[in-house]
Amino acid sequence: MTGTDVEVQLREAGLRVTRQRVAVLSVLHDHPHTDTDTVIRRVREVAGDVSHQAVYDVLRALTDTGLVRRIQPTGSVARYEVRVGDNHHHVVCRSCGAIGDVDCAVGHAPCLTASDPHGFVIDEAEVTYWGICPACAAEAAAS
C-alpha cells in the first residue's frame, strides 16, 4: 500500500489528510495487531515528532470511521489493525501475548448465530482462540 492509497482511503472516509494520520495508517498496514505504545514509536520513526495525544486521537478517529479495528484480548492492552473486508479472527498466545490472524473457516458460520441472545440485536460475532504460540511451545519444551 502506497502513501497515495492511504490518502485516498482517508478522503473517502471524510477525514482530512495529515502527516500523522498517514503515518499511523501505514504503520498499521505494515504491522498488524500493534499496541498503542508501539504505534507511537513507529510513527515517530517514519514521521518525526508526533505527540502521543495525536496518535490517540488519530486511532480514535480511524476506529470511529471503521478504517481500523481495535482489539483488546483479556489481559492485553489495546491493539489495532487495519480493517479488512474479510471476517477474520485472532489467535492469542497465553504465554507471550503474540497475536496471529485466523481466517474464518466457513464465512457466516451457523454456530456464530447465538442460540438465545436474550433480546440483544447482534451485529457481529468475534472469535478469539487461546493457546500457545510456536515460539513459547519450543521454549517450554526446552526447559
Place this chain on the structure above:
Amino acid sequence: MTGTDVEVQLREAGLRVTRQRVAVLSVLHDHPHTDTDTVIRRVREVAGDVSHQAVYDVLRALTDTGLVRRIQPTGSVARYEVRVGDNHHHVVCRSCGAIGDVDCAVGHAPCLTASDPHGFVIDEAEVTYWGICPACAAEAAAS
C-alpha cells in the same frame, strides 16, 4: 451456593479459606460479569473492611486456579464470573456495555476449530457477540 460450598471449592483448589476469598467467590456467584470495582464494593457489604489490594490478589489467585474466569471485552474493564463447566459465551452491548450469557449452540462446534492456526496449539475458543441490548434499543427508538 452456601458458604460451606464455597469453602469446599477453595480447599479443593488448594487455597486457604479466608473471609475475603469466601466473600469474593459468593459475590461472583450472585452477580456474574462483575467488574473489579463493583466486586470490591459488594465484598465490603458482606464482609466488612477489605482492602482493594486483597480483592485484586484474590481475583488473581482464583483466576490462576481456574475457579473464576476473567473476561475483558474491548473497551471494557476486567470483569469476572465463576467458571462453570459449560462452554458458554457472552453478548456485549455496544451502547451500555451490558453483558449477557449465551449458551454455546453446539458443544464443541466445528467452526470453532481454527482453519490455519499458524502452529499455535489452541486450547479454547472464546466467542463475543456484539450488538445492542433491549434497554438501549428501546431508548434509541424513543429518541
Place this chain on the structure above:
DNA sequence: CGCCCTTTCTGGAACAAATCAAGTCTTTGT
C-alpha cells in the same frame, strides 16, 4: 494565490485501573 473558518495537533496535567513493596496478621499442619 492567499485569507478565513474549521478541524486537528501540541504540551501538560489529570485520571482510573492495576501493580509493587514492606510489614503484620492469619490459616493450617504437626
Place this chain on the structure above:
DNA sequence: ACAAAGACTTGATTTGTTCCAGAAAGGGCG
C-alpha cells in the same frame, strides 16, 4: 498450641488513557 507458609493491609507507584486550552495546519472561497 506453635511454628512456618501464605494472605492481608497500608501506601506509594506505574501504566494506559483521557481531558483541556492554546497553537497550528488543512481546504474551500474570493
